[in-house]
Amino acid sequence: MVGRIADRGPEYVSAREWMRICFELLELLKAHKKAIRRAAVNTFGYIAKAIGPHDVLATLLNNLKVQERQNRVCTTVAIAIVAETCSPFTVLPGLMNEYRVPELNVQNGVLKSLSFLFEYIGEMGKDYIYAVTPLFEDALMDRDLVHRQTSCAAIKHMALGVHGFGCEDALIHLMNFVWPNVFETSPHLVQAFMDAVDGMRVSLGPARVLSYVLQVSILIVRYLKTMTDFESVFQGLFHPARKVRDVYWKIYNTTYIGSEDSLVAFHPRIPNDAKNTYSRYELDYVL
Secondary structure, eight states: OHHHHHHHOGGGSOHHHHHHHHHHHHHHTTOSSHHHHHHHHHHHHHHHHHHOHHHHHHHHHHHTTSSOHHHHHHHHHHHHHHHHHHOGGGTHHHHHHHTTSOOHHHHHHHHHHHHHHHHHHGGGGGGTHHHHHHHHHHHHTOSOHHHHHHHHHHHHHHHHHTTTSSOHHHHHHHHHHHGGGGGOOOHHHHHHHHHHHHHHHHHHOHHHHHHHHHOOOHHHHHTOOSHHHHHHHOTTTTOSSHHHHHHHHHHHHHHHHHSHHHHGGGSOOOOOOSSOOOOOGGGGOOO
16 A cells, blocks of 8 residues: 555655655565565565655665565565666665675675566666676675575576677676586576576577587697597596586586577587598588
8 A cells, every 4th residue: 555655646745754664664574475575575666766766775775784584585676676666777886885895694685686686677787787797706706605696696687688789798708707606516506507507598699608518629629530539628528527527418408408409500520530421511512
């Protein structure tokens, strides 16, 4: 009901009263029913639209310091909704400034807010990708697993949103920070990493992901003599350790399932040997 009033007739209530309601709403984020929590975070968006995002954002950012996880997660969703309602440029500076607070919960909250934000704004993310790239760099180099996991989730949403908008340079840069997590063992981080790589497959194209999996110069392949030499170049796919092979094949198979037809042109050539002819010379013909 409060949300409806904030949406339809905000001018009938003073700004100070709206701020008091904001503080009261923070208590509702602890509610057991999901519907109540969802209504509360939506109401934050309406109030921010009514009185401006700055005071509401300050209240929400301050709430990231609490201990209860449910409260913090609802707060991050509310921040993302405020950003979507009032345009991201009103929220991002304060959100990124808050990341400088040397507290784990606050930094994780900021990253989760960015993840929800890029999920909600979709293609509008193209205007903000260059602004948040340094923040994601820092998060992906952090020792804390959750930092890297949440960054990968945010990068997935960002990559899917900016597909086709010419942001490949920033995405390749971020891919170089995402890729070192390839051998992580935490299930949540593994899933977030695979999601980020899949998002990159959509935005950068499968050929780019394939080049990360193969990690081999085509010039080297041209001068190889036998199939054995050829396998030895692919350090990941044919590595002696099964744990290394499994990860690389998992990424390759995911890319193959997602973009099988697009990969045909980018598979490296295997040189012919005495027994087998691998080359498909008809692919060289130009019509």
